[in-house]
Amino acid sequence: MFVVTAVADNSTLKNITGTILLAGAGKMGGAMLTGWLAGGLDPRRVAVIDPQLSPEISALAAKGVALNPDVKAAGAVETLVVAVKPQMFREAGARMKPFVSDKTSVVSIMAGTTIASLQEVCGGAVVRAMPNTPAAIGRGITVAVAANNVSAQQRAVADALLRATGSVEWVDDEGLMDAVTAVSGSGPAYVFLLAEELARAGVEAGLPEALATTLARETVSGAGELLRRSDLAASTLRQNVTSPGGTTAAALEVLMGLPGLRDLMIRAIAAATRRSKELAK
Ligand SMILES: NC(=O)C1=CN([C@@H]2O[C@H](COP(=O)(O)OP(=O)(O)OC[C@H]3O[C@@H](n4cnc5c(N)ncnc54)[C@H](O)[C@@H]3O)[C@@H](O)[C@H]2O)C=CC1
Numbered sequence: 415m416f417v418v419t420a421v422a423d424n425s426t427l428k429n430i431t432g433t434i435l436l437a438g439a440g441k442m443g444g445a446m447l448t449g450w451l452a453g454g455l456d457p458r459r460v461a462v463i464d465p466q467l468s469p470e471i472s473a474l475a476a477k478g479v480a481l482n483p484d485v486k487a488a489g490a491v492e493t494l495v496v497a498v499k500p501q502m503f504r505e506a507g508a509r510m511k512p513f514v515s516d517k518t519s520v521v522s523i524m525a526g527t528t529i530a531s532l533q534e535v536c537g538g539a540v541v542r543a544m545p546n547t548p549a550a551i552g553r554g555i556t557v558a559v560a561a562n563n564v565s566a567q568q569r570a571v572a573d574a575l576l577r578a579t580g581s582v583e584w585v586d587d588e589g590l591m592d593a594v595t596a597v598s599g600s601g602p603a604y605v606f607l608l609a610e611e612l613a614r615a616g617v618e619a620g621l622p623e624a625l626a627t628t629l630a631r632e633t634v635s636g637a638g639e640l641l642r643r644s645d646l647a648a649s650t651l652r653q654n655v656t657s658p659g660g661t662t663a664a665a666l667e668v669l670m671g672l673p674g675l676r677d678l679m680i681r682a683i684a685a686a687t688r689r690s691k692e693l694a695k
């Protein structure tokens with residue numbers, strides 16, 4: 415389900431005149447496409463390539479989005495956005511190459527896949543980006559890095575496409591992308607796991623399952639919203655919950671003990687970073 419409403423007035427999106435071709439309209443590609451349309455991109459500027467189109471994406475044909483066009487029907491592709499699984503990129507990318515001219519910019523959101531292999535398989539001026547699933551509600555964060563041959567105009571269009579689903583941070587060092595993927599790309603999963611385990615522990619402590627699930631969901635999302643709206647550091651917000659000698663202190667003694675959450679998180683992020691590097695091979 416994609417429910418992105420316009421994140422900001424995005425005149426760059428509205429002024430796009432070439433074709434934006436999305437390859438792979440699954441969870442992330444679909445969320446991005448919804449964000450572009452909500453941000454004012456003309457649906458007639460958009461084409462989608464996906465062998466298994468969802469009903470939600472297929473329905474966009476009525477608004478003018480081109481579905482699985484051939485190279486001729488797609489027109490001049492200004493930006494190709496690659497949102498297929500990294501494992502299928504070699505095969506899928508070769509089929510995308512005919513859509514790419516030397517004027518096309520190629521924006522990839524694939525985990526692990528390097529600028530060098532995108533240049534080799536697809537050509538074009540490559541932007542490598544890593545969004546995350548809160549993009550589906552316009553609250554994603556994306557980190558992006560551009561190859562040397564990306565023009566200022568191409569970078570502005572890439573920025574507008576990525577910013578349609580949340581905020582964007584640009585970096586110069588592609589080497590950061592594996593750790594970025596581990597922290598913010600995969601990060602929402604760690605937060606959802608926290609909600610799952612908080613509920614499970616509540617049941618262990620004697621709560622009915624439905625109540626425990628509601629309490630965990632509202633606590634994780636409410637604390638997330640407080641973190642977002644507050645100017646205070648996460649550590650200060652944590653201290654504000656913690657009365658000396660009280661219940662929170664008792665729980666934090668466990669979570670912050672050794673080995674505790676810090677050690678677990680360092681190991682988890684290291685594992686995801688390693689996996690991102692492996693996906694490059
Ligand atoms: N799910 C997530 O949290 C995030 C995913 N990503 C990246 O986004 C990419 C897509 O991931 P998801 O959306 O989760 O996967 P998904 O499985 O939901 O979407 C992939 C889509 O690609 C389509 N597809 C398969 N073969 C194709 C081909 N030859 N040409 C065009 N489309 C084809 C599939 O039908 C599917 O709709 C991956 O590379 C992943 O690393 C990046 C950030 C976060």
Ligand SMILES: O=C(O)[C@@H]1CCC=N1
Binds near residue numbers: 599600
């Ligand atoms: O798990 C993955 O490989 C993708 C990249 C970041 C989130 N999902």
